[in-house]
Amino acid sequence: MKPDPHWYKRAVFxxxxxxxxxxxxxxxxxxxxxxxxxxxxxxxLGVDCLWLPPFFASPLRDGGYDxxxxxxxxxxxxSIGDFRDFLGxxxxxxxxVIIDFVLNHTSDQHPWFQxxxxxxxxxxxxxxxxxxxxxxxxxxxxxFVDTETSNWTxxxxxxxxxxxxxxxxxxxxxxxxxAVQAAIFDSxxxxxxxxxxxxxxxxxxxxxxxxxxxxxxxPRTHEFLKRLRRMVDADYPDRLLxxxxxxxxxxxxxxxxxxETGDECQMAFHFPVMPRLFMGVxxxxxxxxxxxxxQTPAIPPNCQWGIFLxxxxxxxLEMVTDEDxxxxxxxxxxDPRMKANIGIRRRLAPLLENDRNQLELFTAxxxxxxxxxxxxxxxxxxxxxxxxxxxRDGVRTPMQWTPDRNGGFSTADPQxxxxxxxxxxxxxxxxxxxxxxxxxxxxLLYWTRRMIEVRKQHPTLALGTLTEVGSRxxxxxxxxxxxxxxxxxxxxxxxRFPQPAELDLRRxxxxxxxxxxxxxxxxxxxxxxxxxxxxxxxxxxxxLSRSETHQ
Amino acid sequence: MPEQxxxxxxxxxxxxxxTTALELSKExxxxxxxxxxxxxxxxxxxxxxxxxxxxxxxxxxxRVLIGELDEDPRWVYDAMRDRRTxxxxxxxxxxxxxxxxxxxxxxxxxxxxxxxxxxxxxxxQSNSSLVYGDSTILKLFRRLEPGLNPxxxxxxxxxxxxxxxxxxxxxFLSIEGxxxxxxxxxxxxxxxxxxPAASDGWSLAVASVRDLYAEGDLHxxxxxxxxxxxxxxxxEATASVHADLAAVLSTGSFDAxxxxxxxxxxxxxxxxxxxxxxxxxxxxDGLRARFAELGELDEPIPVQRVHGxxxxxxxxxxHLGWTILDFEGEPARPLAARRxxxxxxxxxxxxxxxxxxxxxxxxVEGHSDPQLEYRANEWAGRNRxxxxxxxxNVAGRDPSEQPAxxxxxxxxxxxxxxxxxxxxxxxxxxxxxxSLAKLAQLA
Numbered sequence: 001m002k003p004d005p006h007w008y009k010r011a012v013f014x015x016x017x018x019x020x021x022x023x024x025x026x027x028x029x030x031x032x033x034x035x036x037x038x039x040x041x042x043x044x045l046g047v048d049c050l051w052l053p054p055f056f057a058s059p060l061r062d063g064g065y066d067x068x069x070x071x072x073x074x075x076x077x078x079s080i081g082d083f084r085d086f087l088g089x090x091x092x093x094x095x096x097v098i099i100d101f102v103l104n105h106t107s108d109q110h111p112w113f114q115x116x117x118x119x120x121x122x123x124x125x126x127x128x129x130x131x132x133x134x135x136x137x138x139x140x141x142x143x144f145v146d147t148e149t150s151n152w153t154x155x156x157x158x159x160x161x162x163x164x165x166x167x168x169x170x171x172x173x174x175x176x177x178x179a180v181q182a183a184i185f186d187s188x189x190x191x192x193x194x195x196x197x198x199x200x201x202x203x204x205x206x207x208x209x210x211x212x213x214x215x216x217x218x219p220r221t222h223e224f225l226k227r228l229r230r231m232v233d234a235d236y237p238d239r240l241l242x243x244x245x246x247x248x249x250x251x252x253x254x255x256x257x258x259x260e261t262g263d264e265c266q267m268a269f270h271f272p273v274m275p276r277l278f279m280g281v282x283x284x285x286x287x288x289x290x291x292x293x294x295q296t297p298a299i300p301p302n303c304q305w306g307i308f309l310x311x312x313x314x315x316x317l318e319m320v321t322d323e324d325x326x327x328x329x330x331x332x333x334x335d336p337r338m339k340a341n342i343g344i345r346r347r348l349a350p351l352l353e354n355d356r357n358q359l360e361l362f363t364a365x366x367x368x369x370x371x372x373x374x375x376x377x378x379x380x381x382x383x384x385x386x387x388x389x390x391x392r393d394g395v396r397t398p399m400q401w402t403p404d405r406n407g408g409f410s411t412a413d414p415q416x417x418x419x420x421x422x423x424x425x426x427x428x429x430x431x432x433x434x435x436x437x438x439x440x441x442x443x444l445l446y447w448t449r450r451m452i453e454v455r456k457q458h459p460t461l462a463l464g465t466l467t468e469v470g471s472r473x474x475x476x477x478x479x480x481x482x483x484x485x486x487x488x489x490x491x492x493x494x495x496r497f498p499q500p501a502e503l504d505l506r507r508x509x510x511x512x513x514x515x516x517x518x519x520x521x522x523x524x525x526x527x528x529x530x531x532x533x534x535x536x537x538x539x540x541x542x543x544l545s546r547s548e549t550h551q
Numbered sequence: 552m553p554e555q556x557x558x559x560x561x562x563x564x565x566x567x568x569x570t571t572a573l574e575l576s577k578e579x580x581x582x583x584x585x586x587x588x589x590x591x592x593x594x595x596x597x598x599x600x601x602x603x604x605x606x607x608x609x610x611x612x613x614r615v616l617i618g619e620l621d622e623d624p625r626w627v628y629d630a631m632r633d634r635r636t637x638x639x640x641x642x643x644x645x646x647x648x649x650x651x652x653x654x655x656x657x658x659x660x661x662x663x664x665x666x667x668x669x670x671x672x673x674x675x676q677s678n679s680s681l682v683y684g685d686s687t688i689l690k691l692f693r694r695l696e697p698g699l700n701p702x703x704x705x706x707x708x709x710x711x712x713x714x715x716x717x718x719x720x721x722x723f724l725s726i727e728g729x730x731x732x733x734x735x736x737x738x739x740x741x742x743x744x745x746x747p748a749a750s751d752g753w754s755l756a757v758a759s760v761r762d763l764y765a766e767g768d769l770h771x772x773x774x775x776x777x778x779x780x781x782x783x784x785x786x787e788a789t790a791s792v793h794a795d796l797a798a799v800l801s802t803g804s805f806d807a808x809x810x811x812x813x814x815x816x817x818x819x820x821x822x823x824x825x826x827x828x829x830x831x832x833x834x835x836d837g838l839r840a841r842f843a844e845l846g847e848l849d850e851p852i853p854v855q856r857v858h859g860x861x862x863x864x865x866x867x868x869x870h871l872g873w874t875i876l877d878f879e880g881e882p883a884r885p886l887a888a889r890r891x892x893x894x895x896x897x898x899x900x901x902x903x904x905x906x907x908x909x910x911x912x913x914x915v916e917g918h919s920d921p922q923l924e925y926r927a928n929e930w931a932g933r934n935r936x937x938x939x940x941x942x943x944n945v946a947g948r949d950p951s952e953q954p955a956x957x958x959x960x961x962x963x964x965x966x967x968x969x970x971x972x973x974x975x976x977x978x979x980x981x982x983x984x985x986s987l988a989k990l991a992q993l994a
Contacts, residue, residue: 282775474750
């Protein structure tokens with residue numbers, strides 16, 4: 001890999017679940033070698049960095065986020081050796097790899113917890129947050145409101161309560177203990193030494209607890225992150241810390257650290273953008289999106305937002321108002337089974353009723369709004385979901401590679417698959433698969449690849465400033481991305497009906513818009529409103545450049 | 552001049568025309584022409600026409616060339632569309648320029664861009680505006696009347712309130728009245744903060760209605776484009792601006808005899824309308840009953856300065872929320888009347904009427920059927936209620952709990968609309984008629 005301290009600011013990310021991508025040994029479960037075998041595909045698509053959710057030893061009661069050993073690979077997925085080979089093969093193709101790291105808690109099966117509960121005075125006795133009462137920290141909200149009734153659970157072995165912000169089987173680590181901090185640093189170094197390019201740090205806001213607070217975003221959590229960043233910068237150049245803090249952007253910015261130097265995480269997810277995109281299109285109004293863009297604070301120069309349409313979790317609705325949440329549920333989760341926690345468990349294509357125009361519009365927004373886009377495996381071909389699977393598994397079904405058995409994911413007996421392949425008439429692997437879409441240059445897959453390519457030709461789409469452009473038409477969202485001479489105008493019709501847009505482009509009097517996918521030059525911009533007509537859910541990307549005659 | 556959209560005397564026969572020129576700048580020469588138009592039927596109007604004159608013909612400006620004079624500078628252009636001279640206006644404001652009767656006022660602390668050409672806004676009717684960059688807008692009032700323009704007066708008064716639902720005033724240009732005749736100063740132009748990337752309420756509401764009509768089987772609260780939350784927030788914004796208007800400008804109350812005057816005015820407007828729109832006849836008795844209910848109120852009604860011409864086209868949605876524009880009042884009414892006190896319910900009724908228009912205008916433009924009619928009623932009902940709820944949320948009193956007031960003002964407004972539609976857009980007449988039929992039947 002070429003050294004580049006800010007690679008993540010321009011990268012296109014791709015989230016891939018080891019379990020669901022490709023099975024190399026025919027046991028019905030995806031594995032690391034299987035993923036290695038599909039790297040050519042990811043390179044062809046234009047992916048710069050893979051994000052792997054947890055693949056560590058785990059009882060798998062929370063999709064692997066319940067880690068039982070930080071420095072291991074779940075045997076079903078392969079070995080550390082397999083992972084080293086995978087990393088080398090990815091780097092050979094110019095693809096970086098970041099992995100999930102769950103700082104806040106472990107599985108109750110982790111040896112640290114087993115030692116802590118059985119030997120309170122031993123070396124691991126204070127590794128978790130223990131208490132004789134279950135009344136501490138009453139102001140901390142319960143995150144998984146549909147399954148948990150308290151943040152405390154009684155442990156019969158130690159006869160005390162332990163603290164957990166997520167599931168009862170995931171006790172929170174006690175970050176006040178220097179030994180815990182040291183053990184976590186050792187685990188992080190293990191992976192950094194193997195050569196990974198960074199971490200997505202899971203559930204960051206909850207590391208510390210303090211009475212009288214909601215136990216989120218506490219100063220000591222930031223002190224810890226700054227120490228972590230110093231360690232990484234000192235010994236491991238070009239590595240990324242990506243923070244998962246499901247909060248409003250104004251609160252998330254604190255995880256970038258100092259506003260000038262950005263001394264905590266280089267990236268953080270911008271959670272509210274995604275539900276607002278869905279709302280904007282459903283309401284046929286740009287204002288839900290304009291509002292959140294205007295509310296997004298400035299970030300340190302070395303930092304970047306991560307934005308996404310869908311991921312392995314439900315479509316999170318914590319970052320919308322109650323009124324908006326009711327609305328989103330009513331609109332997008334028509335069946336009660338589509339709801340989980342405070343979100344919606346659907347993939348992108350079914351959420352958009354498999355409407356190709358909307359799929360393209362949403363992807364174009366993802367690739368042109370400020371931030372590094374994170375694609376979710378399978379969405380590039382328009383995969384479906386299975387809402388009848390438990391928990392969040394409905395959006396974690398096997399990748400559909402071919403129309404063959406198991407969608408080409410595995411040679412196992414179909415009954416042995418960890419999750420069934422989608423097989424319905426619309427989204428099933430016989431209709432939706434990589435092989436078929438690679439044969440057709442008009443497929444969603446080819447289209448996505450082309451747009452990623454266009455994005456990479458214009459650094460402004462990654463690095464530029466954003467200015468919304470006025471238009472009387474409330475259904476058209478237009479903005480200018482500007483980075484030096486690289487000026488791109490994006491015009492998006494959020495309505496299902498064709499719409500006109502008269503844009504105030506006086507600032508670019510004498511410039512020419514050139515459409516970015518076909519390179520067709522449009523009439524020169526003047527001081528009068530510039531008129532576009534857009535098809536229903538249509539969009540344009542234009543390069544703006546000074547006209548020849550004006551140079 | 553009669554071909555200009557702002558020329559308010561279309562169809563009236565002109566007897567005399569007289570012009571005075573006031574110089575704004577020498578080089579380039581820009582003059583403010585006051586055109587005194589006398590009419591055969593009596594009365595006069597004063598129109599404001601800024602012209603620029605150049606020594607050489609500028610082909611880029613041919614579109615706005617007005618004519619050629621015998622004297623130099625000989626080429627005369629419409630100064631509002633002459634990008635070479637539009638920067639001048641802001642320079643004069645920045646210098647707080649004074650010349651003869653003209654006085655450029657700049658609000659304390661106002662920041663305005665300099666050396667930037669302004670461009671004309673193409674959608675306006677009675678006035679002409681120049682937009683400078685994305686920060687400042689200059690509105691030129693085309694018809695000069697003695698007295699402070701209410702738009703300037705209201706924005707100036709609201710300055711101290713920092714109400715986030717109005718666009719801050721930056722300055723205004725006044726002209727001294729004839730003191731010998733005891734005439735007040737007139738207002739020529741107003742400088743205000745421009746709101747970039749905004750959409751007017753009408754466009755937003757119509758997008759919502761269009762979305763509803765595309766879904767035959769869904770109700771307004773079920774479709775994606777539901778507008779009720781916007782209407783609610785618009786109600787809140789309206790109540791907030793009303794409260795500030797009452798706080799900084801004069802207030803009062805109408806007693807029984809003044810209410811009687813209001814009712815008499817409504818009745819006489821109805822009489823006049825019946826002459827123009829015979830379709831109103833079946834509803835006349837019912838409407839008079841509505842007006843009478845207003846006169847029968849036993850408590851005095853509070854009055855204050857209001858917007859006066861309030862509808863969805865007068866509100867802008869930005870990413871920060873709703874902004875209320877244009878406190879000029881109904882342009883056809885004399886200035887003194889527009890600066891008078893009125894019930895805030897007048898504005899609320901105006902907006903409620905606007906919801907009816909938004910719900911129904913697609914029906915009169917395209918084909919209608921009973922099901923869409925039903926949807927239109929649902930949409931209007933839902934958004935009227937949401938607007939009133941939002942208003943009540945801020946004002947502490949729900950306007951829909953004063954049905955006599957709301958109905959009378961709505962009926963009065965709809966009568967005015969019926970006349971306007973019969974004269975200008977007869978195929979839109981069913982919109983006010985439909986509402987008047989309902990208002991007349993209410994017991």
